[in-house]
Amino acid sequence: MKLRKTTSAVALLLAAIVTLTACGSSEPRDVLADAADGHLVIGTKFDQPGLAVREPDKTMTGFDIDVATYIANYLGVPADGITWKEAPSGQRETLIKNGEVDYVVGTYSITDNRKKVVDFAGPYYIAGQSLLVRADDDSITGPESLEGGKKLCSVAGSTPAQKIKKSYPGVQLQQFDSYSSCVEALHRGKVDALTTDDIILAGFAAQYPGEFKLAGEPFTTELYGVGLPKGDTAARSKINDAIEDMIATGAWQAAWEKALSDSGLPLPPPPAVDRY
Known part of the structure; x- marks a missing residue:
């Protein structure tokens, strides 16, 4: 009888562990640790021409995609080590806080309210x-x-x-x-x-x-940043390094011209990274 009770207790414990594992973690990810393991989950848009589009063959194209991929490569993760996750505008902070993505590159404007919840690297682009x-x-x-x-x-x-x-x-x-x-x-x-x-x-x-x-003319200034877990200063610093490297090597301009030269917008000057 005692053995049966012990066996039942173990079974219940294992079932609870499996359930928790299946549900996933609700904690933010450790970006650099994930990069060291060779895999990153990156949030982005799937439906923005020139910036981030999921093509019919499931490949990802656009300026934001090239920026996100360059950052991943700088952190040691090749393109085939990236999992892309759709990040609608209203869900980006939640995806980061719940550990569903490592970082978000998806026309993500840096604002004071958002900085209360997540951190930002960049900006990597200035829009209006x-x-x-x-x-x-x-x-x-x-x-x-x-x-x-x-x-x-x-x-x-x-x-x-x-x-x-x-x-x-x-x-x-x-x-x-x-x-x-x-x-x-x-x-x-x-x-x-x-x-x-x-x-x-x-x-x-x-x-x-x-x-x-x-x-008409643009009526605001929007700084696009890379959203990442609040307090992950090491990852923010490394991603800022990656953005500056992309600009310095000419890869930033090449990515913009490849994705957006037909948009009618003039090539903008690259932004200065904010090391707040």
Whole structure:
């Protein structure tokens, strides 16, 4: 009888261990330890032309992908040691905090509120919020021109959506789960404009030549950073080293030209890394 009780207790303990293992850790990852093991899980977007796209054959392409891959290689992880995980705008902090990704490279604007939750390396790019409209629409020239009943689309949890709500409360803002959904709504006439950063919008305009155009001038400054676990200063320092190396070797400019030379945007100067 005692043996049966012991056996039952062991079985229950093993079952609990298996369950916990299956559920995964809810702690942030150790980026450099994972890199030393030869594998990294990187969060990014899957639907942003020119920046980060998951192709039909499941390969990843775009400027953000090249930046993320360069960083991984600098940390000692080859391309085949990377697992790509989709990181929608509203889920990026959660993915980092719960240890589902090592770091995020996905048009991730550095903001004071986000820095309370995660750390950032970079910036690796400086963008500006703008508007995408249908090519035949000349009525929209900036955010102020949207306040007369126009419908504007952005992504829930994104910096552009938050800025519109704060600075232009009279605009009819519709928030979708992805920018590709906003592009589809714009194409179908369900909304009048899409707002996010100019580099993202230029990628969509290049993907659909003659259908869309950028309207007005950028009205914010967005610093794109690499999001990583809060307090992982060693990883942040190494990733900053990687970004500076990418810029110094010319790989940064080459990656931008390969991915975005057809977007209509001029080649920007590379940013200075913030060693806060």
